Amino acid sequence: MFSDDNSDIMEGFICPICKSDQKKLESLLQHFEDKHSEEKDLVQTFRDVFKIAKKKILNLDESQLSKTFDSTLKPNKSFNQLEFVEDNQDIGLVKDHIEYFTAIRNPRLERFATETNKLIIRLNKLLTNRPQDPQQIKLHEQNLVPWIDGKLVKLCPSCAKSFFLTRRQHHCRICGSVMCNECSNFLSIDDSFSIINPSYEKSKPNSSEEIILKEPEDSIRLCSHCLHLLENRKQMQDSRSVRPPIYNLYEKLEKIKKDVAPDLIMYEKIITSLYDGNSVYTLADAGALRGKIGHSAEILDDLSKKILGQKCAKGSREEALQKSIRLAAIKFIKENMLTLPPIPLEEEIKKIQQKRITEFNQKIERDRRLAQEAFERYDLSGNAGFPATSRTTGSAMTSVDNWSGYQQQTNTCDPLVEQINIIKGYIKQARDAMRFEEIATLEQNLSELQHEYWLRSQQKE
Amino acid sequence: MNVIKAIQLYIDKMIEEAGPGMKILLMDRETTSIISMAHSQTDMLQKEVYLFERIDSGRSNERLKYLKCIVFIRPTRDNIIRLSNELKSPKYGSYFIYFSNIIPRTEIKALAECDESESVREVKEMYADYLCINSSLFSLNIPTCLHSLNWQQEALERTVSGIIGVLLSLKIRPTIRYKNGSQPAQNLAKRVFDTINKESSLFSFKPPENGVPPPLLLILDRRDDPITALLTQWTYQAMVHQLLTIKNNRVDLSNVVGVPNELKEVVLSAEQDDFYSKNLFSNFGEIAVTIRDLIESFQKRAKEQKKIETIADMKNFVESYPQFKKMSGTVNKHLVVISELSMQISKKSLLEMSELEQDMACRADHSAQLQRVKKLITEERISIEDALRLILIYAMRYERHANCGTVGLLNALKARNGRTHLVPKMLEYISQSARNELFNTTKIDAVKLTRNLIKGLKGVENVYTQHVCVLKDLLEEILKGRSIDQQYPFISSEVPYRRPPTEIIVFIIGGATYEEAFAVHQLNQMGYRIILGGTTIHNSESFLEEVITATNGAPFKHSRSLQAFHNASNA
Structure with a gap:
C-alpha cells in the first residue's frame, strides 16, 4: 500500500475504499468519481471537507489556536475556583393551577360545545335541499328555524337602536333572533359547508353544486353570537388538520437530529477504542460511520435551507421563525458534526x-x-x-x-x-x-x- | 444555593413540559430580562424555542397555529388582561402558562373563562422573579426605591415579590432580621414575614433537623454603608460596572474609540463566558497578566502555524475551527474591555484617586487628607465626577470635625460647575448608624480600635483594596456566632439559636455593589452558603441618582451649614 519514500505525504491521499494511492487531491477526487461513483455521499462529504478547509485557510492563515487557548486558560481554573462545590440543586417550588383552571374551563366548554353542535345541525338542515328561488329559501329557512316574533322586539339587541322604516328587522337564520342590518353577519355557503363537514373541499368552479352557489348574495345571515361559536369551531378544526409544509419539514429535521445523536456517541467510542489499540472496531468502521454522519449533516443542511426557502411575507413572524430554525441547524452541524475527531491513520x-x-x-x-x-x-x-x-x-x-x-x-x-x-x-x-x-x-x-x-x-x- | 441554577431549572422545566416541536416564548418586559440573564438566545434555539415575543408591546396578528406557546409573565393586572385577550383569539396552537409569582385564584378563573378554544395545557407558578447575575448575586432592577427616605409603594411591592421568589425558588423558609432603626428595612421585613405566614401552604418545607438553625434572611439598608458604593473598584466585574456600566449583563461600548461594529455592545455573562466567570473577582493586575499571556501565545502560535501543508493539517484545522472561533471571539471581547479600562485608569489618574479614597475610608488623618483633596479636585486631569466623589467621601467622613473644610471644597467644585447639591443630599441620605459607627472620629470603639491595631501591625497588602465593606464585617460576626440582636433584631419573637445559621440571604435596600458580591464570594469559597441581593446593583453614578430620589421631599436636617448648596439650579 505504501511505498517507502515520502510516505508521509501519500498518507493523506489514500482512497478510503480501495486503498490505492492517488498522489494528488485532484486525482483522488477524480478517482473517487470514476471508480466509486456509487458512494455519492461519501464523495460529497469528502469534497465538503476540502471546500471548508480551503475557505478557512484562505481567509485566515492562523490555525490550531484553540489548543493554545485551552492550554493557557486551563491553569486559571484552579486560581479562581467555582463558588462552593455545587450540591445537586433541585428545581424550586412549583405550584400547579391547571386543575382549578380546567374545573372552570371544561364545563363552560361543554356548554358551548352542545350549543355549537345544535347550531351545526341546524346549519346542516338549512343547507340540505336548499331551494334556488329567494322567496322559497326564506320559507325553507323559516320552516326549519322558528323566527322570533318581530313585534316583541323594539330595539336591536346588540346595538340598542330602535327599528323603523329604514332600520328594518332581520332574523338570524340559525337561532331565529332579531337584529338590525348593521349588526348582521354573513356566512358564505361555501364556508358553511366546510363547517358542517371538515373534509369538505372548497368547491371547484366546475363542480355540480356550483350552479346553485354562484349567486353573489347567496349567503346565510346570522347574529354575531352564532357566528362566534361557529368560527371558534372552525378554527379548532383547522388548527387540528392544517399541517403547513414547514411543519412537515421541521419534523423530518428533528428526526434526523435525533437519529444522528447515537451515531455521534458511537463514533467517539470507536475512535477511542482504536487509539486504545482494541481490535473490536476497524478503521473502515470509523470511516463508514463518519460518512454516514456527514451524510446526515448534509440532509440537515438541506432541510433547513428548504425551511428557509418557504414562501412567507417579508418581515413576518414566519420569516423570523424560518431564519431561527436555519440558524439553529447550522449551529447544530457546526458544534456536533464538524468537530468530530479525525480518523487515526492506519499506520498509527x-x-x-x-x-x-x-x-x-x-x-x-x-x-x-x-x-x-x-x-x-x-x-x-x-x-x-x-x-x-x-x-x-x-x-x-x-x-x-x-x-x-x-x-x-x-x-x-x-x-x-x-x-x-x-x-x-x-x-x-x-x-x-x-x-x-x-x-x-x-x-x-x-x-x-x-x-x-x-x-x-x-x-x- | 445558586440563583443562576435556580432560574435555569425553572426555564428548562417550562420548555420540557411544552415537549418537542417548534416553540415561541411570550414574555413581558421584566421576564425578558430575567430569562436573558440565565440563558443566551442561542441556548434557547437549541431547545427549539425559535421565536420571542413581548406580550406588552406591539404584536402582529399573524396566526401560527403549528407553534407551541410558552407564556412566562409576571402576574400583574395588565398582563392578565393581555393574556385573556390572547386566549380569546389564540394565535398559537397550544399554551403553556407560567407566572413568575403568586397569582390570585380569581385571576385564574378569569383566564379559564377566556380559554374557549381549549388551547391551554399548563397553568403554573414558577418563582423565577428576580435577575440572577452571579451564582450568589441577584438584583431586582429597581433603579431607585426610596422617596423622602421611605419606600416608594411600587418598589416595595416589587421587592416583596422578588424576595418571596428567591425564597421559593431555593425552597427556604427563613427567620428574618432587619437593621434596627431603618424604617424601610423594618417595613420590608414585616411585609415578607406576613406574606410567608399568609402563604404558609407554599412555605411548608421540611424544617431543618434538630439543632440546625434555620436559614437567615437579613435585610439591610444602603444608607448604613454609603462609602462602599462610591469607591473606585479594582476587581474585574466591579471595575467594568464602575467605568463602563453593566446593564442586564450587557456593556455598551459604542462610545469607545475604534471598536469594531460587532463589539459595540458586548454580553458579559458569568454563565456563558468562561473567561469572564474565571476572572469576575480577579483584580486588575492579575487579569492584565492573564490576557497578555493569552495574546502572546496566540501570536506565537499564529506565526508557527502559518503553513498548512498536509491534509492532516487541514483537517485538524477545520475540526478545531469552530472552537477556535468561539474562543478568539471571547478573548477579543475582553481585550477591548480591558484596554478601555486601562485607558480610563490612566486618563483619569484613578490610581492616585483610589489611594486617597482608601486612605480617607480607612484612616483618620484630617489635615493631610484635606490638603490632598483640595489639591486633586482643582486639577484638570481629575474628572468632575471623580472630584465630586472625593468631596462626598470627605464630607461624610469629617462631617463633625471641628475644622471641617467641606464648604471650601464645594466652592472649588462650584468653580468647575460640579453638582455641588449632591453633597448636602448625601449628608441627609446617610443613616444615624453610619454617622455613629462608620464615621465617628471622636468616640472610641474598643473593639474597632484593637481590630485596626491588628490590621496596622499586619501591614496593608494592597493600598487600593484595603477598605472592607460593612457587610463583610457583619457577616463574619454572624458566622462566628456573635450576638447581633441589638442592631439586627428578629421581626418576630424567635427563639435565638446559639449556633450561627449556615445559609444566609442578604438583601440591601437601595442597591448592593459588586464589592459586596466579592466579599460574599470570598466567604462562600470558605464553604459558607450566602446569597446577596439588592433592589439594584450600583456603581457610584447610579448610586448618586438613588441618593437624589431618596432624599427628594425630605427636609434638610443635617446639612443646614451647607444651605448655599441645597439647590441644583445654582450649579
Whole structure:
C-alpha cells in the first residue's frame, strides 16, 4: 500500500475504499468519481471537507489556536475556583393551577360545545335541499328555524337602536333572533359547508353544486353570537388538520437530529477504542460511520435551507421563525458534526496494536522466565515443556487480527468451531449494516468462544 | 444555593413540559430580562424555542397555529388582561402558562373563562422573579426605591415579590432580621414575614433537623454603608460596572474609540463566558497578566502555524475551527474591555484617586487628607465626577470635625460647575448608624480600635483594596456566632439559636455593589452558603441618582451649614 519514500505525504491521499494511492487531491477526487461513483455521499462529504478547509485557510492563515487557548486558560481554573462545590440543586417550588383552571374551563366548554353542535345541525338542515328561488329559501329557512316574533322586539339587541322604516328587522337564520342590518353577519355557503363537514373541499368552479352557489348574495345571515361559536369551531378544526409544509419539514429535521445523536456517541467510542489499540472496531468502521454522519449533516443542511426557502411575507413572524430554525441547524452541524475527531491513520493504529502485542509478549516471556526459574529451583525442569505459553502467544497475536488464524480449521465438525464461524458471519452482517453496538457484543462472544476452544484443545493435548 | 441554577431549572422545566416541536416564548418586559440573564438566545434555539415575543408591546396578528406557546409573565393586572385577550383569539396552537409569582385564584378563573378554544395545557407558578447575575448575586432592577427616605409603594411591592421568589425558588423558609432603626428595612421585613405566614401552604418545607438553625434572611439598608458604593473598584466585574456600566449583563461600548461594529455592545455573562466567570473577582493586575499571556501565545502560535501543508493539517484545522472561533471571539471581547479600562485608569489618574479614597475610608488623618483633596479636585486631569466623589467621601467622613473644610471644597467644585447639591443630599441620605459607627472620629470603639491595631501591625497588602465593606464585617460576626440582636433584631419573637445559621440571604435596600458580591464570594469559597441581593446593583453614578430620589421631599436636617448648596439650579 505504501511505498517507502515520502510516505508521509501519500498518507493523506489514500482512497478510503480501495486503498490505492492517488498522489494528488485532484486525482483522488477524480478517482473517487470514476471508480466509486456509487458512494455519492461519501464523495460529497469528502469534497465538503476540502471546500471548508480551503475557505478557512484562505481567509485566515492562523490555525490550531484553540489548543493554545485551552492550554493557557486551563491553569486559571484552579486560581479562581467555582463558588462552593455545587450540591445537586433541585428545581424550586412549583405550584400547579391547571386543575382549578380546567374545573372552570371544561364545563363552560361543554356548554358551548352542545350549543355549537345544535347550531351545526341546524346549519346542516338549512343547507340540505336548499331551494334556488329567494322567496322559497326564506320559507325553507323559516320552516326549519322558528323566527322570533318581530313585534316583541323594539330595539336591536346588540346595538340598542330602535327599528323603523329604514332600520328594518332581520332574523338570524340559525337561532331565529332579531337584529338590525348593521349588526348582521354573513356566512358564505361555501364556508358553511366546510363547517358542517371538515373534509369538505372548497368547491371547484366546475363542480355540480356550483350552479346553485354562484349567486353573489347567496349567503346565510346570522347574529354575531352564532357566528362566534361557529368560527371558534372552525378554527379548532383547522388548527387540528392544517399541517403547513414547514411543519412537515421541521419534523423530518428533528428526526434526523435525533437519529444522528447515537451515531455521534458511537463514533467517539470507536475512535477511542482504536487509539486504545482494541481490535473490536476497524478503521473502515470509523470511516463508514463518519460518512454516514456527514451524510446526515448534509440532509440537515438541506432541510433547513428548504425551511428557509418557504414562501412567507417579508418581515413576518414566519420569516423570523424560518431564519431561527436555519440558524439553529447550522449551529447544530457546526458544534456536533464538524468537530468530530479525525480518523487515526492506519499506520498509527498498527503501531499502537504492535506495541500492545509486544507488551503482551514481554509479559508472557517474563512469566515464563519466572516459571522456568521456579522449575529449576525445584529441580522439576525437563518434566514438561511449555507448549501452552507459545500457543498463548500465537493466539494473542491472532486475536488482534480478528483470529484469522483459526479460519483454516473451519472444516472440522467441532460444534464450537461452527459456533465461532456463525458468530463471525453475524459480525460481518452487523458491520455491513453499521450496527456497531452489536459488533461489540458479538466480538465479546467470539473471544469467549475462542478462549473455550483453546482451553479444550489444550486439554486434548 | 445558586440563583443562576435556580432560574435555569425553572426555564428548562417550562420548555420540557411544552415537549418537542417548534416553540415561541411570550414574555413581558421584566421576564425578558430575567430569562436573558440565565440563558443566551442561542441556548434557547437549541431547545427549539425559535421565536420571542413581548406580550406588552406591539404584536402582529399573524396566526401560527403549528407553534407551541410558552407564556412566562409576571402576574400583574395588565398582563392578565393581555393574556385573556390572547386566549380569546389564540394565535398559537397550544399554551403553556407560567407566572413568575403568586397569582390570585380569581385571576385564574378569569383566564379559564377566556380559554374557549381549549388551547391551554399548563397553568403554573414558577418563582423565577428576580435577575440572577452571579451564582450568589441577584438584583431586582429597581433603579431607585426610596422617596423622602421611605419606600416608594411600587418598589416595595416589587421587592416583596422578588424576595418571596428567591425564597421559593431555593425552597427556604427563613427567620428574618432587619437593621434596627431603618424604617424601610423594618417595613420590608414585616411585609415578607406576613406574606410567608399568609402563604404558609407554599412555605411548608421540611424544617431543618434538630439543632440546625434555620436559614437567615437579613435585610439591610444602603444608607448604613454609603462609602462602599462610591469607591473606585479594582476587581474585574466591579471595575467594568464602575467605568463602563453593566446593564442586564450587557456593556455598551459604542462610545469607545475604534471598536469594531460587532463589539459595540458586548454580553458579559458569568454563565456563558468562561473567561469572564474565571476572572469576575480577579483584580486588575492579575487579569492584565492573564490576557497578555493569552495574546502572546496566540501570536506565537499564529506565526508557527502559518503553513498548512498536509491534509492532516487541514483537517485538524477545520475540526478545531469552530472552537477556535468561539474562543478568539471571547478573548477579543475582553481585550477591548480591558484596554478601555486601562485607558480610563490612566486618563483619569484613578490610581492616585483610589489611594486617597482608601486612605480617607480607612484612616483618620484630617489635615493631610484635606490638603490632598483640595489639591486633586482643582486639577484638570481629575474628572468632575471623580472630584465630586472625593468631596462626598470627605464630607461624610469629617462631617463633625471641628475644622471641617467641606464648604471650601464645594466652592472649588462650584468653580468647575460640579453638582455641588449632591453633597448636602448625601449628608441627609446617610443613616444615624453610619454617622455613629462608620464615621465617628471622636468616640472610641474598643473593639474597632484593637481590630485596626491588628490590621496596622499586619501591614496593608494592597493600598487600593484595603477598605472592607460593612457587610463583610457583619457577616463574619454572624458566622462566628456573635450576638447581633441589638442592631439586627428578629421581626418576630424567635427563639435565638446559639449556633450561627449556615445559609444566609442578604438583601440591601437601595442597591448592593459588586464589592459586596466579592466579599460574599470570598466567604462562600470558605464553604459558607450566602446569597446577596439588592433592589439594584450600583456603581457610584447610579448610586448618586438613588441618593437624589431618596432624599427628594425630605427636609434638610443635617446639612443646614451647607444651605448655599441645597439647590441644583445654582450649579
